[in-house]
Amino acid sequence: MATMQAAATAPTGKRSSMARRRQVIGFLFVLPAALFMLVFFIFPLLMTVWMSLHDWPLLGTPEFTGLANYITMVQDRQFWSSVLFTTQYTVLVTIPIFLLAFVLALLVNLPLRGVGIFRTGYFIPVVIGLGTSSLLWVWLLNDRVGIFNTILVNLGLADKPIVWFAQKYTALLAIVISVVWKTVGFTMILLLSGMQAIPDEIYQAAMVDGATYWGRLVHITMPLLRRTFALALVLSVIGSYLAFDQFYIMTRGGPKNETITTVYWIFNNSFVYFKMGYGASLSLVLLVILTLLSAAQLRILRDDTTY
Amino acid sequence: MQRIGQFVLAIALIAALLLSACTAPAAAPAAPAGEAAAPAGDTAAAGGVTMSFWTRDSNQAQVRQLVDAWNESHDNKIEITVIPSGEYMTKVGASAAGGSGPDIIAVDLIYVPQFAAAGQLADITESAKSLSYFDKLSPSHVRLATYEGKIYALPFNAEGSILLWNKGLFKEAGLDPEKGPTSWTEIAADAAKITALGDDKYGFYFAGSCAGCNAFTFAPLIWANGGDVLSEDGATATLTDPSVAAALDFYRQLWADGQMPAGAQVDTGTDFFNAFASGKIGMTGSGAFAISQLKNDYPDIDFGVTFLPGQNDGQSSFAGGDSIGIPSGSKYAKEAFEFIEWLTTEDVQLEQYAKSNSLPIRTDLAENEYFASDPRLTTAAQAMAMGKTPYSLVYNQLFNDANGPWLKMIQTAIFDGNVEQAVQDGQDEFTKIMAEN
Numbered sequence: 001m002a003t004m005q006a007a008a009t010a011p012t013g014k015r016s017s018m019a020r021r022r023q024v025i026g027f028l029f030v031l032p033a034a035l036f037m038l039v040f041f042i043f044p045l046l047m048t049v050w051m052s053l054h055d056w057p058l059l060g061t062p063e064f065t066g067l068a069n070y071i072t073m074v075q076d077r078q079f080w081s082s083v084l085f086t087t088q089y090t091v092l093v094t095i096p097i098f099l100l101a102f103v104l105a106l107l108v109n110l111p112l113r114g115v116g117i118f119r120t121g122y123f124i125p126v127v128i129g130l131g132t133s134s135l136l137w138v139w140l141l142n143d144r145v146g147i148f149n150t151i152l153v154n155l156g157l158a159d160k161p162i163v164w165f166a167q168k169y170t171a172l173l174a175i176v177i178s179v180v181w182k183t184v185g186f187t188m189i190l191l192l193s194g195m196q197a198i199p200d201e202i203y204q205a206a207m208v209d210g211a212t213y214w215g216r217l218v219h220i221t222m223p224l225l226r227r228t229f230a231l232a233l234v235l236s237v238i239g240s241y242l243a244f245d246q247f248y249i250m251t252r253g254g255p256k257n258e259t260i261t262t263v264y265w266i267f268n269n270s271f272v273y274f275k276m277g278y279g280a281s282l283s284l285v286l287l288v289i290l291t292l293l294s295a296a297q298l299r300i301l302r303d304d305t306t307y
Numbered sequence: 308m309q310r311i312g313q314f315v316l317a318i319a320l321i322a323a324l325l326l327s328a329c330t331a332p333a334a335a336p337a338a339p340a341g342e343a344a345a346p347a348g349d350t351a352a353a354g355g356v357t358m359s360f361w362t363r364d365s366n367q368a369q370v371r372q373l374v375d376a377w378n379e380s381h382d383n384k385i386e387i388t389v390i391p392s393g394e395y396m397t398k399v400g401a402s403a404a405g406g407s408g409p410d411i412i413a414v415d416l417i418y419v420p421q422f423a424a425a426g427q428l429a430d431i432t433e434s435a436k437s438l439s440y441f442d443k444l445s446p447s448h449v450r451l452a453t454y455e456g457k458i459y460a461l462p463f464n465a466e467g468s469i470l471l472w473n474k475g476l477f478k479e480a481g482l483d484p485e486k487g488p489t490s491w492t493e494i495a496a497d498a499a500k501i502t503a504l505g506d507d508k509y510g511f512y513f514a515g516s517c518a519g520c521n522a523f524t525f526a527p528l529i530w531a532n533g534g535d536v537l538s539e540d541g542a543t544a545t546l547t548d549p550s551v552a553a554a555l556d557f558y559r560q561l562w563a564d565g566q567m568p569a570g571a572q573v574d575t576g577t578d579f580f581n582a583f584a585s586g587k588i589g590m591t592g593s594g595a596f597a598i599s600q601l602k603n604d605y606p607d608i609d610f611g612v613t614f615l616p617g618q619n620d621g622q623s624s625f626a627g628g629d630s631i632g633i634p635s636g637s638k639y640a641k642e643a644f645e646f647i648e649w650l651t652t653e654d655v656q657l658e659q660y661a662k663s664n665s666l667p668i669r670t671d672l673a674e675n676e677y678f679a680s681d682p683r684l685t686t687a688a689q690a691m692a693m694g695k696t697p698y699s700l701v702y703n704q705l706f707n708d709a710n711g712p713w714l715k716m717i718q719t720a721i722f723d724g725n726v727e728q729a730v731q732d733g734q735d736e737f738t739k740i741m742a743e744n
Binding site for chain 2: 057058059060138142143144160161163164165166251252253254255256257260268271272273274276
């Protein structure tokens with residue numbers, strides 16, 4: 001911006017020196033952010049690339065091995081099955097989050113007295129740490145002291161307490177429920193802010209034209225929420241692909257390694273097997289996968305319309 | 308033109324940053340030098356140096372008490388840094404790479420071979436062997452601290468696995484509450500009677516999804532029966548040893564007969580202690596740590612402590628705990644060994660360890676005046692003294708990994724009921740991991 005303005009209004013030497021000063025000042029303003037990016041993103045990223053080209057034990061001397069880690073990865077069945085499982089988890093968790101968050105956002109957007117209490121209530125689990133909430137759910141779902149099993153048995157919905165983490169799909173279901181509970185409030189708030197940004201005039205005009213509630217929802221709210229939706233989706237998908245804590249705490253990857261997510265596998269390689277170089281190469285591949293996925297989502301949900 | 312200028316400036320900045328970032332680790336060793344300068348100043352005043360000592364957070368209270376006792380009576384001071392167990396290895400690894408490690412370090416004994424092999428620890432063979440009680444030190448600790456014939460660490464604290472039994476439930480089930488089981492056959496028979504009490508009471512418990520808990524409490528059943536999981540030199544997997552299958556089948560039968568609560572299958576270790584503390588479990592494998600914890604926090608539970616047995620007889624234990632060594636980069640190797648020697652002396656072992664219910668790291672002190680009032684502690688100390696520990700450079704991958712072959716073998720055998728397959732897969736995967744490293 002500064003350059004364009006400067007070019008347009010820089011016929012004399014005095015003005016051009018002023019423009020240069022403006023540029024320097026502008027540069028100084030972005031400098032802190034640029035430094036932050038360099039130190040906390042670019043440098044670690046380059047370091048990760050460097051590590052991924054080594055056999056890098058936790059103790060001892062790293063040894064340059066070129067692309068050996070990447071070749072190992074191609075044959076690493078557990079890695080690819082973890083990518084597949086993480087994708088499965090992402091789909092299973094994203095759909096209920098969006099459906100529920102959308103309904104909740106519609107509800108808490110109603111002009112009712114005391115609606116703020118509900119907004120806060122649905123948002124509270126978001127503020128709890130994921131580790132804490134996972135431990136909480138471990139106990140809620142416990143077969144001897146957990147409240148869920150007591151309710152299920154007392155209502156006659158189960159003959160005996162369910163050991164949720166003993167089977168892959170009940171374990172996955174338990175985790176999906178806990179994560180939906182934990183994160184739905186965040187998506188709800190995003191969608192709510194998107195809804196509130198839609199000008200009232202549009203709804204009023206539609207009502208004058210006789211549009212019903214459903215008509216307004218489908219033809220005004222949903223299309224105008226597209227950008228918010230894209231943002232919420234990208235955040236949710238990235239968050240799900242990076243899932244680790246809940247699996248580490250609730251299932252430990254079990255039963256029989258059927259719930260190992262990609263980050264879990266990266267963690268295992270880096271900090272259990274102490275193969276830091278291999279962990280770095282897996283992280284980079286996950287980064288590439290996530291970048292491609294996010295780009296694809298943004299492209300599909302791109303909204304070129306201006307209102 | 309301006310654009311190019313900006314570009315050059317940006318590149319220059321990036322380069323400057325990268326350079327400064329790259330030099331950061333190199334600058335780190337300067338810090339200890341600074342630290343060294345400070346104690347040098349102290350030297351004039353107090354006539355001693357200050358050594359940094361890293362330890363993990365388990366046994367924190369006892370370690371602090373120990374270091375306080377040292378600092379009170381010595382000119383050379385120790386500054387302790389307690390690091391959470393989960394992050395310990397990463398922190399130590401990073402510091403080793405950056406050359407900013409401590410002067411003394413305590414690590415889980417199972418990691419010592421790996422530390423020694425990576426050249427992280429100073430050779431202390433001569434000083435260690437000159438101790439008059441060298442042959443009385445916990446044999447398992449010393450064995451794991453030995454790499455290629457040289458000694459790199461000495462025992463720091465000790466833990467031994469044992470079998471707990473609930474005397475109250477034994478009585479209720481009509482069993483002799485003063486007589487703990489001495490074989491798998493007796494465990495199974497006693498368990499059946501306790502489970503028969505109903506009311507959510509079960510004869511036996513083990514944490515079915517906790518790899519480490521089962522290295523600690525299940526492997527000793529194999530040893531007690533005369534078998535082993537690795538060869539003596541740690542180079543070969545021996546899971547096809549008939550005792551492994553026999554021990555797995557013993558647990559499988561207990562599980563199939565409903566002698567354990569269903570939740571045991573998914574316990575990742577959170578209930579490893581709590582299950583017995585609920586007062587509804589007849590017997591469980593546990594460790595010396597549980598004795599004082601039960602006494603302090605669950606005074607209503609009357610429990611006994613005995614050795615983990617074999618099928619018909621025999622007994623064994625997993626000797627655990629930490630070993631203490633001197634990192635190769637330590638500036639005060641001589642002073643550090645003085646601390647190590649001090650803590651292994653009889654007086655310290657009794658006054659600082661036994662007195663606060665911690666197991667002594669010397670076999671000759673298993674029976675001592677402080678344990679005399681509670682023979683259960685003596686049993687645990689004796690268990691530790693006879694205990695074994697697998698020696699491996701890939702211990703973590705083999706035994707501690709929640710997704711590794713050890714736990715997978717146990718789960719397949721017990722919960723799927725396929726002992727033969729479990730043992731074969733376990734043997735193959737152990738062999739594969741050991742060959743890769």
